[in-house]
Amino acid sequence: MTNKMLFFDQVQKFTEAYLSRRRRIRRIKREKQKKKNPLLDWVEAFLWAAGVVLLINQYLLQAYQIPSGSMIDTLLIGDRIFVNKILYGPELLPGLGKLPSPIKPKRNDIIIFENPSYISRGPAFDIAQRIIYMLTLSFVDIDRDEAGEPKAHFLIKRAVGVAGDRFIMDKGEFRIRFAGEDRWVTEREYAVGRNFNYHISRLMEPSDYPALAAAGKLTAYNNLGLPSPEHLIAAATAARDWSYPDYLYHEQCRLELLRAAHPEDERYRLALARYIQGWYIPEGRIFPLGDNRDNSRDGRYFNPVRLSKVLGKGSVIYWPLRRIGLIR
Secondary structure, X not given: OOHHHHHHHHHHHHHXXXXXXXXXXXXXXXXHHHHOOHHHHHHHHHHHHXXXXXHHHHHOEEEEXXXXXXXXXXXXXXXEEEEEOOOOOOEOOOOXXXXXXXXXXXXXXXXXXXXXXXXXXXXXXXXXXXXXXXXXXXOOOOOEOOOOOEOOOEXXXXXXXXXXXXXXXXXXXXXXXXXXXXXXXXXXXXXXXXXXXXXXXOOOOHHHHHHHHHHHHHHHHHHHOOOOOHHHHHHHHOOOOOOOOOHHHHHHHXXXXXXXXXXXXXXXXXXXXXXXXXXXXXXXXXXXXXXXXXXXXXXXXXXXXXXXXXXXXXXXXXXXXXXXXXXX
């Protein structure tokens, strides 16, 4: 017998042995499957699906429901979206370190990040909540407050400021001085100049601000234990209504009067400095703002966010059907 015939004979034997072994393994699996309890089979399938969902949610896509009107008109209350988790580097585990990524959040990105005021119940609860949330495409959320409302574990805003920028706010409108420049520009000017196509929504009119300033000063008189001047009462009550959404301007006017009354009090000076000097965005942080400026708790309240806390980028609205599309 030639070497060639020996070779083919060995190949045939190996192939037959391999195929016989594979058939035997399949037969054993089928027998085990017949003997398996249907309930146990269902549990195994569910656990497998949950594991796959967790991996997708943790490292690729996260389902998220918009809970408030802070991003109107870009995102509406009740919109359900997918967040790209891999772009900026996903977390290793919920609440723990992130994998590195060469891509960093940039200006105008719609970013999702941990709510600085959120108090976690622990990694185990976070994992369970995310599995259920993702399995139901964000329709079931077990993380709720005492009133039964979903807790704001994550926030989604527009990245408006990046490292080196400086911001000041003038009656709800932002002015920006970019890194290395000495000129202040309005946010609307730079958005148009850089072809950032997003709409800044406002609930207040310019004509509302004198009444809001008077209301802030009235609060300061109350803090000082002094009687309120009649002209301030008249100015405050002349407003369209008393629902002043621009709380920061109200607070600025209150602090200005308190600072004037007590110039020696460092507390008032330091508190007022943020409104006068604005915000500076240091290296490694980003400044998030809601597009609906008078109805958004964002960087103006909790300051710039660490890049390490940015978990992903809003990518697609998948529900309701009439809203399906890319997020810009």
